[in-house]
Amino acid sequence: MQNIQQFDRFIYGELSPEERKKFISRLKTDKDFATDFKAYILTVAGICKEAQLDDIEFATAMKNITPEQLLEIMGYRKHSPFPAQTDDAPLSGARFDLAVGFGESAPVFNASASSKIQEERSKIDEERSRIDEERSKIEEELPSLHGRLIYFEAKKISETEAPATKKSGSSTKTRSAKTWSAKTWIWQASSIAAVVLIAFIVVLDFEKRGRENVDNVVFSFYADDLSAVSRGGDDTSIGSDGQSFTLEAYTSDPAKAIPVLIKKYESVDSPQDIAIYGKLLALAYIKAHDRRNARIVLQTIIDKLSAYSPDWDDTISECRTILNAVG
């Protein structure tokens, strides 16, 4: 670590003339130091050359694609920022020339926006249309339900009132009218209550599905980082005593891995293992929509890694972000 700092300072000219002299003489005398420096400088040069190639590739691509191809990449704008353009049409070549500038209409739809977001959007749209269908069915059925209710109420009243009507004439008629009015009010209230209850259940169901979608997005977003765990070796399995499984298996069905991960997480004590297995466990809980346990695990990771601050601050902040997302 100290060597890397020194190498950085050397290549960026931050060493004093005296330190520089010492550095060069050490390169001549200390073979290990010289080998480390050579590996370092070749690595840094390699990073820069790779980045340079990337840049050349991008520049060549941008020079060679047509404006239409670029628009295809970006997707079309549902609300064009350019004046006198119909809102739903993609930008034409002529409009494209107007290029940079902002119009009044802020919301912009980008068809090539991240595929995950689009998937979620389409799921939500499907869900909405399903709810609308259910609602319209309920509304269609309501008048007939009301009709049946009125019929049964009327029949019940006529049956109970029939003997009394025979006995007393006009006074019974008045009482019967009052009862009818009260009964009408009751069935109206009960109908409204039923509609409210149905709406409440639909909203609850929608919210639950929404929460589950958020859990899935959080899992798939952070699970992508799991590839980093296997960096530098072939050891992609977790667990022992016949309970091991691969990271691929974890990604496809994380809920199965929870018992193994709990054991593993409880047994580790190095900050790196706490971060890796803790996050795997928390994400498995999230995928299983068990937010309560996920929050507990995330909080313990934060508490444990706080002792290793600032080296693990970024992991702590990542855990806080996940905690906020599932909070």
Add this chain to the structure above:
Amino acid sequence: MPTNFQEIANQWYEKMRLPFFNLMISRFPRLRGGEIEDIYQNIFIAIQENFEKGRIKDNTSWYSYIMTVGYNLACKHMRHADITDSYDGFDDNHDRPTTLDRIKAINLELQEEDISLFDNPEADIVLGEEIARTPEPCATILRLFYYERMPLANIAEVIGFNSARSVQSRRWQCVRNLISPVKAALKRAGIII
């Protein structure tokens, strides 16, 4: 590997989205998602326009270029909307010597002292393979620090870290993790002893 120009441009368009959104959210918290998306699209339109007008240098570092153009467009948009959010400019480091220039100068200096650094062209092949395997966020941090010469505070903004200090400690960790396999590969290839 991308097979055509549109695919390469598409990869960059997707790759730069998150860092750009991070920068905008950090610098202009009052910008809405739709407005950021609008600015992001305009950057790519502007790049193509600038190519047509011959305004782009050969050795442009695209990461910094995209961030700088986006930052300027956002400032323009905020001025138009009469809102001020960010007081700092985005450091694009165009005038500083590049790391590769520095390494070349050091190589010449050390050659005078009879120390040779680049004596094997095969090193690039070995390095390319190892560097391509670097995971995120290390790949981005190392690229931004060594190639783009981006200040640590700016790197923290674009990759969504809390502070420059976090980036610094992660960078050391990333270099260490990359150098070990590189050293082993170079030794296997007989490039270093």
